[in-house]
Amino acid sequence: MGCGSGDLARLLAGRAERVHGVDADPAIIARARELTPTATPVTYTVADAPAGLPAGPYDVITCVAVVHHLPFTEALEAFRDRLAPGGTLVIVGVARERTPVDHLLGVASIPLNIVMALLKNRGRPVPRPVSMTARTRPPDMTFPEIVREARTVLPGARLRRRLLWRYTLVWHRR
Numbered sequence: 001m002g003c004g005s006g007d008l009a010r011l012l013a014g015r016a017e018r019v020h021g022v023d024a025d026p027a028i029i030a031r032a033r034e035l036t037p038t039a040t041p042v043t044y045t046v047a048d049a050p051a052g053l054p055a056g057p058y059d060v061i062t063c064v065a066v067v068h069h070l071p072f073t074e075a076l077e078a079f080r081d082r083l084a085p086g087g088t089l090v091i092v093g094v095a096r097e098r099t100p101v102d103h104l105l106g107v108a109s110i111p112l113n114i115v116m117a118l119l120k121n122r123g124r125p126v127p128r129p130v131s132m133t134a135r136t137r138p139p140d141m142t143f144p145e146i147v148r149e150a151r152t153v154l155p156g157a158r159l160r161r162r163l164l165w166r167y168t169l170v171w172h173r174r
Contacts, residue, residue, distance in 0.1 A: 002066030006032030
């Protein structure tokens with residue numbers, strides 16, 4: 001979900017029989033299609049989440065820095081309902097800072113973010129991302145709020161706070 005230019009979809013294609021990327025932005029989906037070799041087992045769909053998500057079922061659903069742009073509970077319910085039995089939901093999300101600890105982690109993340117970008121680009125200047133036209137919004141839920149709501153919708157979900165304003169959520173459908 002929120003596949004953008006398809007980097008993760010192409011990476012997952014090396015480990016999966018088929019990968020389906022979904023994004024609300026037609027321009028970024030066109031770019032993903034351009035960047036994906038035709039022999040790669042990846043397809044792309046323009047759809048708004050969560051209402052327009054393809055039916056599934058899916059063995060794995062992933063979202064990276066996407067779910068905070070969506071109605072949180074509705075998105076989790078849609079992902080849950082589209083997972084096959086035994087399937088896994090993996091979310092790397094972004095939480096709103098609220099507490100002094102949140103702000104301290106945020107400040108510590110700024111130089112780390114710069115170093116990671118330089119390492120990723122082998123010291124070259126960081127390229128600007130391809131412009132995206134999908135609606136975006138800053139995160140409005142704190143990590144404790146995310147944990148509480150996620151565990152209501154996805155009993156047994158594992159959530160962990162991460163650096164760079166992120167958290168991970170992993171849930172297995174039984």
